[in-house]
Amino acid sequence: MQDVEWELVTRAGRGDMGAFREIYQRVSGYVYTLAYRVVNTKHDAEEVTQDVFLKLHQSLSSFKFEASFKTWLYRIAVNTALNHAKKRSRVTTREVEEIFEDPAVVTQPDATKSIEAGETENQLKILLDQLNPDQRACIVLREIEGLNYQGIATSLGININTVRSRLKRARETLMSLGQEEVASHGM
Secondary structure (H helix, E strand, O other): OOOOOHHHHHHHHOOOHHHHHHHHHHHHHHHHHHHHHHHOOHHHHHHHHHHHHHHHHHHHHHOOOOOOHHHHHHHHHHHHHHHHHHHHHHOOHHHHHHHHHOHHHOOOOOHHHHHHHHHHHHHHHHHHHOOOHHHHHHHHHHHHOOOOHHHHHHHHOOOHHHHHHHHHHHHHHHHHHHHHHHHHOOO
């Protein structure tokens, strides 16, 4: 995602709905993808995306340009997704499975690409499901979004040592899963 120009943010903050619409068009796909990687369901990611843009609309006028718009948006999106994931942690595994069994989830026209993307996404979802929401957010921001440790700390509003700790624990969890997978297949 490219950063949004300060002039566009300023106009949107003053109530220019055309400017807000342009910001939405530029970053909504990114926000949805980030949310999906944290909450792991299409429906929840859509809810989080809506919540992020409601929060964004309400707080654009107070944006002070002390950080980049991109960093500010990361923080809003990740915190909203984390809060949503924590609230929804009571959802049963069966309910989650039913969501992913819905054939309407696949929306790409090319069937082969859809199947491959679905398999990769499913594998990623299974791995990310093994992490708690805080660890998942750190892994997504580091390994998928490519943020450095300081960027993650800034986005999540946490200490850089907390980022290191969460990433270490997340990687240890993922590595132990990999070792169990290898052992279960006799490799």
